[in-house]
Amino acid sequence: xxxxxxxxxxxxxxxxxxxxxxxxxxxxxxxxxxxxxxxxxxxxxxxxxxxxxxxxxxxxxxxxxxxxxxxxxxxxxxxxxxxxxxxxxxxxxxxxxxxxxxxxxxxxxxxxxxxxxxxxxxxxxxxxxxxxxxxxxxxxxxxxxxxxxxxxxxxxxxxxxxxxxxxxxxxxxxxxxxxxxxxxxxxxxxxxxxxxxxxxxxxxxxxxxxxxxxxxxxxxxxxxxxxxxxxxxxxxxxxxxxxxxxxxxxxxxxxxxxxxxxxxxxxxxxxxxxxxxxxxxxxxxxxxxxxxxxxxxxxxxxxxxxxxxxxxxxxxxxxxxxxxxxxxxxxxxxxxxxxxxxxxxxxxxxxxxxxxxxxxxxxxxxxxxxxxxxxxxxxxxxxxxxxxxxxxxxxxxxxxxxxxxxxxxxxxxxxxxxxxxxxxxxxxxxxxxxxxxxxxxxxxxxxxxxxxxxxxxxxxxxxxxxxxxxxxxxxxxxxxxxxxxxxxxxxxxxxxxxxxxxxxxxxxxxx
Amino acid sequence: xxxxxxxxxxxxxxxxxxxxxxxxxxxxxxxxxxxxxxxxxxxxxxxxxxxxxxxxxxxxxxxxxxxxxxxxxxxxxxxxxxxxxxxxxxxxxxxxxxxxxxxxxxxxxxxxxxxxxxxxxxxxxxxxxxxxxxxxxxxxxxxxxxxxxxxxxxxxxxxxxxxxxxxxxxxxxxxxxxxxxxxxxxxxxxxxxxxxxxxxxxxxxxxxxxxxxxxxxxxxxxxxxxxxxxxxxxxxxxxxxxxxxxxxxxxxxxxxxxxxxxxxxxxxxxxxxxxxxxxxxxxxxxxxxxxxxxxxxxxxxxxxxxxxxxxxxxxxxxxxxxxxxxxxxxxxxxxxxxxxxxxxxxxxxxxxxxxxxxxxxxxxxxxxxxxxxxxxxxxx
Numbered sequence: 001x002x003x004x005x006x007x008x009x010x011x012x013x014x015x016x017x018x019x020x021x022x023x024x025x026x027x028x029x030x031x032x033x034x035x036x037x038x039x040x041x042x043x044x045x046x047x048x049x050x051x052x053x054x055x056x057x058x059x060x061x062x063x064x065x066x067x068x069x070x071x072x073x074x075x076x077x078x079x080x081x082x083x084x085x086x087x088x089x090x091x092x093x094x095x096x097x098x099x100x101x102x103x104x105x106x107x108x109x110x111x112x113x114x115x116x117x118x119x120x121x122x123x124x125x126x127x128x129x130x131x132x133x134x135x136x137x138x139x140x141x142x143x144x145x146x147x148x149x150x151x152x153x154x155x156x157x158x159x160x161x162x163x164x165x166x167x168x169x170x171x172x173x174x175x176x177x178x179x180x181x182x183x184x185x186x187x188x189x190x191x192x193x194x195x196x197x198x199x200x201x202x203x204x205x206x207x208x209x210x211x212x213x214x215x216x217x218x219x220x221x222x223x224x225x226x227x228x229x230x231x232x233x234x235x236x237x238x239x240x241x242x243x244x245x246x247x248x249x250x251x252x253x254x255x256x257x258x259x260x261x262x263x264x265x266x267x268x269x270x271x272x273x274x275x276x277x278x279x280x281x282x283x284x285x286x287x288x289x290x291x292x293x294x295x296x297x298x299x300x301x302x303x304x305x306x307x308x309x310x311x312x313x314x315x316x317x318x319x320x321x322x323x324x325x326x327x328x329x330x331x332x333x334x335x336x337x338x339x340x341x342x343x344x345x346x347x348x349x350x351x352x353x354x355x356x357x358x359x360x361x362x363x364x365x366x367x368x369x370x371x372x373x374x375x376x377x378x379x380x381x382x383x384x385x386x387x388x389x390x391x392x393x394x395x396x397x398x399x400x401x402x403x404x405x406x407x408x409x410x411x412x413x414x415x416x417x418x419x420x421x422x423x424x425x426x427x428x429x430x431x432x433x434x435x436x437x438x439x440x441x442x443x444x445x446x447x448x449x450x451x452x453x454x455x456x457x458x459x460x461x462x463x464x465x466x467x468x469x470x471x472x473x474x475x476x477x478x479x480x481x482x483x484x485x486x487x488x489x490x491x492x493x494x495x496x497x498x499x500x501x502x503x504x505x506x507x508x509x510x511x
Numbered sequence: 512x513x514x515x516x517x518x519x520x521x522x523x524x525x526x527x528x529x530x531x532x533x534x535x536x537x538x539x540x541x542x543x544x545x546x547x548x549x550x551x552x553x554x555x556x557x558x559x560x561x562x563x564x565x566x567x568x569x570x571x572x573x574x575x576x577x578x579x580x581x582x583x584x585x586x587x588x589x590x591x592x593x594x595x596x597x598x599x600x601x602x603x604x605x606x607x608x609x610x611x612x613x614x615x616x617x618x619x620x621x622x623x624x625x626x627x628x629x630x631x632x633x634x635x636x637x638x639x640x641x642x643x644x645x646x647x648x649x650x651x652x653x654x655x656x657x658x659x660x661x662x663x664x665x666x667x668x669x670x671x672x673x674x675x676x677x678x679x680x681x682x683x684x685x686x687x688x689x690x691x692x693x694x695x696x697x698x699x700x701x702x703x704x705x706x707x708x709x710x711x712x713x714x715x716x717x718x719x720x721x722x723x724x725x726x727x728x729x730x731x732x733x734x735x736x737x738x739x740x741x742x743x744x745x746x747x748x749x750x751x752x753x754x755x756x757x758x759x760x761x762x763x764x765x766x767x768x769x770x771x772x773x774x775x776x777x778x779x780x781x782x783x784x785x786x787x788x789x790x791x792x793x794x795x796x797x798x799x800x801x802x803x804x805x806x807x808x809x810x811x812x813x814x815x816x817x818x819x820x821x822x823x824x825x826x827x828x829x830x831x832x833x834x835x836x837x838x839x840x841x842x843x844x845x846x847x848x849x850x851x852x853x854x855x856x857x858x859x860x861x862x863x864x865x866x867x868x869x870x871x872x873x874x875x876x877x878x879x880x881x882x883x884x885x886x887x888x889x890x891x
Contacts, residue, residue: 311726334729347721351720362713376708
């Protein structure tokens, strides 16, 4: 059978670590080919070989495009051969227009030294209409939502008229609604004959969209499954190498009666004066209770946590164990026993200039210091203990955090916020970009912390996860709490309905 | 895990190892330094003569003292271009106090230190409070301090100073090396220890590594930055007053051209321009390396023109190594925008140098070199 893109015996090493071993990927034309696997399974490495980030010569084996061996020396090479790549992180120029963002780096639209803007805008509009998206191509990127920016990234890839389009976790930053719309767009592209490689670790997406799934584990292909044989259990067990029978451990500890956290009339004004980001939110969390904060991306979920933690300017009153706390900066919140696990590990979590162990002890050095002098033995002992109890897989506490997988990075950050046990723990997307195995460890940890009497607030875009984990739910829409219910009344439908009830501020305009 | 070695792969890994070694900060700069010393010694045994060693150490002492502070400030994620003219102004203030002001010498020296701390505080307020980039803020301070020096002195050196000043400045300690070098050694030991072993040092690394992360774990990043700016100001004042002592005169040229020498030196020594990375010891080694190159070329008799070229190349390497180091360690993707902003900074530096050259400054070497930097950066 002719494959549009294939690899033969592809292997790649990084300083002692084998990231890929003899991978034979086979992608058929015109299909959506899912590439699934846990973090660290080798998906990203494989993709980076395919799109020239790792140049020919830095790996072993052959890459074949349309049956002919190809050797890319750069992403530009791969692009020229018809391989387009949409990275997971948004790479956009906020100050340029949509059209300019779509055609950035592509030549041929200039007459001599001048850009022909009319032509540029016309072509950009064509690409967007192909995606079924109605946006003004002259609008600056900064005015778009994250989901719309994601679409501009896809449009940029499409503008090169690729024969293979690779999408790396395209739904990572999208809400349920936005994901559905994106899927419609991908299906439309498939009907036009575009071959797509979808890199993901969300199994429902594979089930919903893909025609074929290749499962990677530890740098090897462990399963190649056609759509006819798709089954959630089969894919999950191939990914983890063991069956997951129980994703959510049972809740067996009682919820206390005492209010640990009370928030009254929380308001977060929007810089620039338009509608508030959070308006008039009041709620409380009891000892040992896990409260889930649901809502679309942009509904203000993260901002509620940020405001309580003193990360952003806000109004309103916050009480911890009945005592009002003035929180102007994170240090105030920490002092009151509040801890925050941020969503963005890269920019608001890890310190890449410090080793793993020092990332864990960061902010709690006073526990290992006498009069400002760090006792390194005590610090290292504590870091090692954290590494063991959180099962962080790394060579030692001296490891470079940049080289850890997403799951291990997240465990390191959890270890950090729990070095000094807080009373209140705020978790923003605690399982984002984390493999299935680690997810379960995080669920277990969250329940254990609740059992120890912590009050927890969890933000998550994955509704099954939220429903499985939390005792009570608050649904946010446009910065307002629009619904509140307990686990007994909780369902995906109820959350989605509550979300839909609020006026939707910004959606992808789909034709 | 035993990798199945193929010849190509193991060669690739060897290359990576060598690169990692070169870019590894202290180890790399120590090897480079040792190599340079050996080369210059082989070319001319006079390079390691007592006189020349003494001369090199004395010369590196003044800028080295500032380098300790600049390293700490760079680790905290900021930098200070005003160190040279702050050094000059503080020397002149101390000189004025002990002559026209009739203040006892000890108090006058304290006055100079206080002036340095105050100028550092002003720098930090402008940067931290008002959010003006350190480059612009401290460049402004560079001009302000230079101007104030002229205002105080009217362009004439303050002379004569009380005898004790010149006596101290020209006195020698062990092995005939001046006291400035002894002060540098003390600062190196204290500074290196503080950065490695104290919560203060660790929190400075956190602040420079990622200000938002540091803030989220409860570190008062603004306060740390303020302290670092004030430290640099005081160390600049110290160096300025030491030069004043060695000259027995508070001349208006004290500190001229130090700012870029200091930054280039510590960056050669593995201190990152982007914050969070580097050690005090490494920074000092880098400064020594630059000094060795300059003295070495004099000793082996290379013409002055080629000396300028060499200094230029080293300075370009300073930035180049930093970029390589960042690439090797898979840091965050911000490097592109960081490099871009750095280039803008260097462009402004070039402009300033050009202006200074037109008003008669002598060290136009650096004009050429910063232009090289910009060209190089754009190509890569």
